[in-house]
Amino acid sequence: MDIATLLGLVIGMTVVVMAILVGSDLWIFLNLPGFLIVVAGTFAATLIKFPINQVFVAFKDGTKAAFINEKSDPKTLITIALDLARKARKGGLLALESVEIENDFFKKGIQMCVDGQNAAVIRKAMTSEMELTIQRHAEGSKIFRGIGDSAPAFGMIGTLVGLVQMLSSMEDPKTIGPAMAIALLTTLYGALIANLIALPIADKLESKTDTERMTRSLIIDSVVEIQAGQNPRVLAQLLQVYLPENQRHLAELEEEEAAAE
Known part of the structure; x- marks a missing residue:
């Protein structure tokens, strides 16, 4: 969460x-009619702008990005990679078949190693999957930005509808104030949907896409080096570039641990 x-x-x-x-x-x-104008109008405009399958995929990805926090941080992934590298050096790639790996992308790459795929095939397959995932997330972010653009516009449309209705029945001056207030509510609804939901989710999708690009690149480099039988100490040096400066002592500790073994 x-x-x-x-x-x-x-x-x-x-x-x-x-x-x-x-x-x-x-x-x-x-105000239910005003709310429906904004929500239904925004949804209709989104369906006009984008294919329906992309819209529903975007809703799924956006919800996941907004409310589910992935646990695959670079530090943890490097630790897993070094452990796998040591096991592969000792027992061969087949020794990795029984290892439990929570990250599905990492698990798929290691399985390709166990199946005897060469480094070029592994890198190409994993890179293609990474790029397709990133492209899907980019489309999701674009859709939520479209929602963020449409919601205030339909809020204004609802306000104009309310103003027309108000001006068409001005016999009683006492009704003008309440009618004006109701007319302005759709603008409020549109602004809230755009700035509290749609645009923040679009930004979070972009942020998590950047993070996923980095972590998946780390995994691809790890899998390819493990397939090549890379020394864990060398692998630690190669992967430490994915860590912030203040965490790069992890690589040094892993090098010492590997050397001690």
């Missing part, structure tokens, strides 16, 4: 609700 997303949503909604409650009643900010 990505606590940051949940915390951001809770704080954002709490701030808006508290601001409403300080000066008025929450119920006057609820």
Whole structure:
């Protein structure tokens, strides 16, 4: 669970609700027709802009990126890679067949090693899968940005509809104020959907795509070097570039551990 997303949503909604409650009643900010104009209109525009299969894949990827926190950090992956390299050096690549690996991408690469694929085939297959995943995430981010663009526009459309309805029935001046308030609610709904949901999810997808590109590149380099029978100490030196400067002591510790063995 990505606590940051949940915390951001809770704080954002709490701030808006508290601001409403300080000066008025929450119920006057609820308008079902206006909400439907924004949500249905935005969804319709999204379907016009993008193929329907991409839209539903984007919703799935966006939800996963927003609420699920992947545990495959570079430090953990390097530790796994060095352990696999030591086992492969001692018992051969077939010794890796029974090793439990949680990361599916890493597991698939090691299985290709066990199956006897050469380094070029492994790198090509894994790189292609990585690029396709990144492309899918990029499309998802583009779709959520499209939602972020459309929601405020349909909020304004809803406001214009409300204003037309208000101006067409001005016999009673006392109804002008409440009618104007209702007309403006769709603008609020559009702004909230865009700036509290759609655009933040698009940014998070981009951020996690960059992280996934790095971790998968690390995994590809690890698998190829393990397939080649690389010395764990050399592998540690090759992989430490994926770590921040303040964590690169891990590689040195692994080198010492491997040397001691």
